[in-house]
Amino acid sequence: MGEILVVAEHRQGQLNPATLETIAAAVNLKGGSDRKIAVAVLAENPDDFVGQVGKAGVDEIVKVPVGVASFQSDTYEAAVLALAEARKPSVIMLPHTVDTWGYAPAVAVRGGFGCATDVFEAKYDGDELVAVRAAYAEKLHMEVDFPGKDTVVLTVRTNVFKPSEDDASPSVSDFAAPPAEARTTHMKFIEPEQTGDVDITQAEYMLSIGRGVGEEDNVEEFKELADTLGFTLGCSRPIADNGWLPKSRQVGQSGKTVAKCKVYVALGISGSVQHMAGMKHVPNIIAVNKDAEASIFTIARYGIVGDMFEIAEELREQM
């Protein structure tokens, strides 16, 4: 029975907490079986992270020194392929992040492995690995398996699996990754601009607009509505990409997480996984969407199936 190999992720010296979620997904997949779980730490100095990944359920930590301080696709691909060759894992589990988008599919193609991305459930049906992921704007789920594949790469959706609070004392081993020709070179990180605008990560009450707002001229009335309600105005990505609101107002994976938010009103937002990454945790989500099947309703506490303009107009009149 091949092991489950988790690959840790880090950036700018910080372990990505999604690594711990991925370990939790591995523990969940292992279930009652005696499958082993190993965590590979690819880093310039793996010892920096070893102490953080020894969570309950982990049997072994594999230190893989690589000559790069930050993610480099060729180096990571070569190291993970060499690990796969040496250890013959059944499953390689990685967090579903921008870094793994940049190399997990390449590992799968080069290794001839099965591969499913953005997986939020993984289980064994007898000996058969089964993974579940979403399709069609989260409106459907698809269950997939991997006939004939001895090794399968799974990237695991973030904010789904809860990291264990308990530490374990796994064994620690060393693995020498083969040298790889790096064909990309990291130059620098550019931090997001701190605009003079509000800091939505501190806002407790938010009203966010999405593509349902239609056109730039319509944005103003929702600004006013947010002011009237005493809410902070936020938005989904297309609104920021179009330049209708500053990027600092964007909620989601590539925008901000509204960490302090208590009430989040989403108007004309479909509920993509990347948007939800920034607001799914809010206890009181109120969604207004004209599509009754929009996935935002799956996480909302209150929902209105209707037109955001009609609702906004009524709100203005009644406030």
Add this chain to the structure above:
Amino acid sequence: MKILVPVKQIGVVDEDFELRGDGKDVDPDFLNFEANEWDDYSYEAALQIMEAADGVEVVPVTVGPDDAEDVLRRCLAKGGERGIRVWDDALEDASPAAIVQVLAKVVEKEQPDMVFTGTLSSDRSYAQTGVGLAAALGWPHAAVITGIEWKPGDPKATLLRELEGGLVEQLSVNCPVVLTIQLGINTPRYASLRGVKQAKEKPVEDLSLADLGLSGDDLAAAGGSFRVRRMYKPETGQAELIEGTPAEQAARLVEIINELKGAA
């Protein structure tokens, strides 16, 4: 000098839909077919390089059935002189591994200097095609790109790669390269009426698997990325639906907001 841009026709589910008889996909009668949003950005990125230099050709390619030609015409209405469409019934339900093999053959045939794909397609959101293609070709690659500084002849391109939380990485990459292009990298143009008309006359080369030296058996032998067991509607959430006229709904909303604010 040539940039190949793989583009895709995607299915968007209707408000009410049914599954296909085998339960493995949505019944196509309940899908609206559209161009993938990301491909507007990758195609625009290629056109901008074409317009900034002499002797650059931009070629859109799609793997899809007859009516997928629409997405090629949509591209050609904005620029470019010809497109390529690959199809074979064996590609029905193809997983990313198969699409990657097909596109790798198109790259061998066309010998482009750059390949720009979308970061993902919003029907299945696999986000595997671009980086998988690069691996099949042995090319360098970079994903989720929001900036490209490059002109024909440059051995390296300087890129911006969008990371989580608004952080951006600047990196350089050896060319030829496969890039997966992210939303917001540019402002995609709209086609002019004249462009749309002209696009109808532009040649689209239809290729079969055999034309590319592949067979359905080759694809099957390599195995897919995965096999779909079933699709199903997820359980709906616990949302309490507020019913009534817009006036009633808004009144209830005000009540809820006041309650929540009061309780906080």
